[in-house]
Amino acid sequence: MKAIQTKFHGHTEHKPARISASVENGDAGTMRRYYSIPCEMDSRDAHAWAALQLARERGWIPNEGEKPRDNDRERFTTYLVGGGLPDGSQCWVFAGSRHWENTKSLQGIK
Numbered sequence: 001m002k003a004i005q006t007k008f009h010g011h012t013e014h015k016p017a018r019i020s021a022s023v024e025n026g027d028a029g030t031m032r033r034y035y036s037i038p039c040e041m042d043s044r045d046a047h048a049w050a051a052l053q054l055a056r057e058r059g060w061i062p063n064e065g066e067k068p069r070d071n072d073r074e075r076f077t078t079y080l081v082g083g084g085l086p087d088g089s090q091c092w093v094f095a096g097s098r099h100w101e102n103t104k105s106l107q108g109i110k
Contacts, residue, residue, distance in 0.1 A: 004054055006047040007089040009034070019046055021054035033057065048082060051092035060094065 004023050011017040018034045025031040035050045055061045082092040 019050040021050040
C-alpha cells in the first residue's frame with residue numbers, strides 16, 4: 001500500500017501558491033509533483049485533488065471519464081482517506097482496495 005503526502009507551498013515572487021504531492025518511489029527515491037491550486041476549491045479539497053492527480057499519473061486510479069477494464073475493477077474499487085500530519089502536511093491512502101487484506105492482521109494490536 002502506498003501513501004501520498006500533500007503539502008501547501010505559498011506563492012513566491014515568481015510562482016503562484018501550489019500543492020506538492022509526494023510518494024515513495026522505491027530505489028528511485030521520492031516522486032514529487034507540484035500542482036497549481038484550482039481557485040474554486042477549499043484547502044482540504046485541493047489537497048485531495050492533488051493526491052488524485054498523482055494517483056492518476058501513477059496509474060493507480062483511472063483518469064477522469066475513463067472506465068476500468070474488467071480485470072481492473074477490483075483494483076479501482078477504493079476510497080481516498082486523508083488526515084493531517086504534525087508538520088501541517090496531509091497524508092492520503094486508498095482504502096478498500098485489494099491491498100486492504102494486508103491491514104487485517106493489525107486489528108486487535110494494542
